[in-house]
Amino acid sequence: MMPHARTRAQDGTLLAYQHEGGGRPLVLLAGQANDHHWWDGVREDFHTTHGTITVDYRGTGDSDRPDGPYSTQVFAEDVIAVLDDLGIERADVYGTSMGGRVAQWIAVRHPGRVGRLVLGCTSPGGPHAVERDATVRRALAQADPAAAREALLDLMFTPSWLAGHPGPYTTLADPGMPPHARRGHLVASNDHDAWDALPQITAPTLILHGDQDRLTPPDNVTLLAARIPDTRTHLFPGARHAYFQECRPQASTIVTEFLAGPQ
Template identity: 55%
Template sequence: MREFTTSDGARISYRVEGNQDGPALLLLQGQANSQRWWDGVRTEFESRFRTITFDYRGTGATSAPEADWTTRSFAADAAAVVREAGYSQAHVYGTSMGGRIAQWLAIDHPELVVRLVLGCTTPGGAHAVERDQQVRRSLMTPDPAERRRVLFELMYTDAWTGAPEQSTVLGDPSMTPGATRLHLRVSSRHDAWDHLPEITAPTLILHGDDDRFAPVVNADLLEQRIPGATKHVLTGARHAYFDEFREESAALVLKFLDAG
């Protein structure tokens, strides 16, 4: 684990692993999760890429005062991490809220992003299609165990043999209640719609067709909005397609990145 201090005093914790001679691949996780989100997946990329992950403000080992964070400010942190790791460019793969952060990274730092992969994410704002009211109500339960069960079912299909306690994508247990609320606001306030046509990086959009957490129609919206974007929908997959359908989705990402 490595650390560096940002210009505003945050201590950002990050990891750089994999092929030392390979190109950089920045992996951006979902809302209220540390970089452990990628623990079960990054090995799929490390023989060919130098993978970079980091803990967002409010998560993991990163230390930062609670503030009015946004997906755009998190994208600025992401750019700083890539440069701190010693790279001027990187491929970027963001899932869920990480895909929203990745949008701003490609918009605000086009010189940094070589190729862009957006997974199980949305453009945000008034044009995004949000989860239905039943899902919203289920996630608002005050019982932590019940909420974890609901979240697990939204992430994985019934065919998934893993258990909730084995998953690294159900939230960072070290987060404070305040940081958790701020992350919810970060994600819910995201709106890159007007700027998506500015993305110049070749873009792949991945989504599961059984994703009720971020409905798959958002993949269509992103494809239509980002110039030259291509889309692949995984049959039967839910929000954590990248974990449950690891081999299939990683193969798609690798094929796309290798084309650059």
């Protein structure tokens, strides 16, 4: 096991990553402007069968924070650089939110490197995707940081879950990110469009979503399932964007059972 390590991307950017547990490798990809802490409290659910690999995206965590480039395709190649550094030829991949967009490109561009694919609370991007509504965008763009944080918490979790879980919360972005990196991540996520490429995915794919997700509307599940050849889907009733935390026991079990299928 190599808990914390670094390697270089193709363009020389220093990338930090974390490798925990043993067994078949499972790459866990976080949402926009988040580092590996997105998976705190969840990744150990997979350690009975998998060794988990997380990456601090460029711009986050202990990775370099260059001026650019930032895109979901660049992030995908960064993940491949990490797998190469670990000597891993093939891994299962589980990406959530922007991480699901990154995972799409990994599966499209490197089909031989992906065993099974899990896409959570994500979308195909581009003009075909179902976007969040204007009220959500305005709430997240508030000038008051505290108000914007509360808005994001409300999009991530239900009030009842928040009442029983006072924090700290690990899905509200890396607080150490410089402004240029935050902008880069926003552009990367907003510019993602894998629609035309999705039918090229050959990995068996599981698509997960909270049915009350306003950050990435659940209608995107149907769109992804129609474009990716070998898919199954699951919606979590009442859940919002961070279903993987709020519905953790059920969600982790569903993912583990899916990953146990044939490669």
